[in-house]
Amino acid sequence: MKLKHLNLTVTDVSVARNFLEKYFGLTCGASRGNGFATMFDEAGFVLTLMRGSEVHYPNSFHIGFPQESKERVDKINQSLKEDGFDVQPPQQLHSYTFYVEAPGGFTIEVFCHIERELSEN
Incomplete structure (x- = not known):
């Protein structure tokens, strides 16, 4: 079994998307303004970004x-x-x-x- 999808809540979808495209080669397949983006890597992994007003991930x-x-x-x-x-x-x-x-x-x-x-x- 392979993990093929992850959703991240982010404070700014557009900025996070641009960062991931520039430094890590992900490509955006679809987006809805600054509220949502679907990104892909070359192996077919799907990373979705969803906007949230507050983001609190654990330190680790x-x-x-x-x-x-x-x-x-x-x-x-x-x-x-x-x-x-x-x-x-x-x-x-x-x-x-x-x-x-x-x-x-x-x-x-x-x-x-x-x-x-x-x-x-």
């Missing part, structure tokens, strides 16, 4: 965009930084990762898994 809530390499994670991080977003440099934690507060009131994790080499001592 986030959505993730896996990348194919550290270089791609670094490139997205640099693009966000150059465009004025408050992002910390990626770190090697559970994966090579960083977080960004997206316009609209939700958090995004950008990451890639790195195979760790095992060495014999």
Whole structure:
């Protein structure tokens, strides 16, 4: 079974949609002004954005965009930084990762898994 749909409540659908298109390659299939948008990725995942006057996700809530390499994670991080977003440099934690507060009131994790080499001592 695969998760193929997620709905996010956001404070500004248009701004969140533009952000997701620019940095993460999602495409908007349909929208109704600033109240609703349906977005798709290249694998057919459907992300809907619905406007809410107040958005309160738990502190640990986030959505993730896996990348194919550290270089791609670094490139997205640099693009966000150059465009004025408050992002910390990626770190090697559970994966090579960083977080960004997206316009609209939700958090995004950008990451890639790195195979760790095992060495014999």
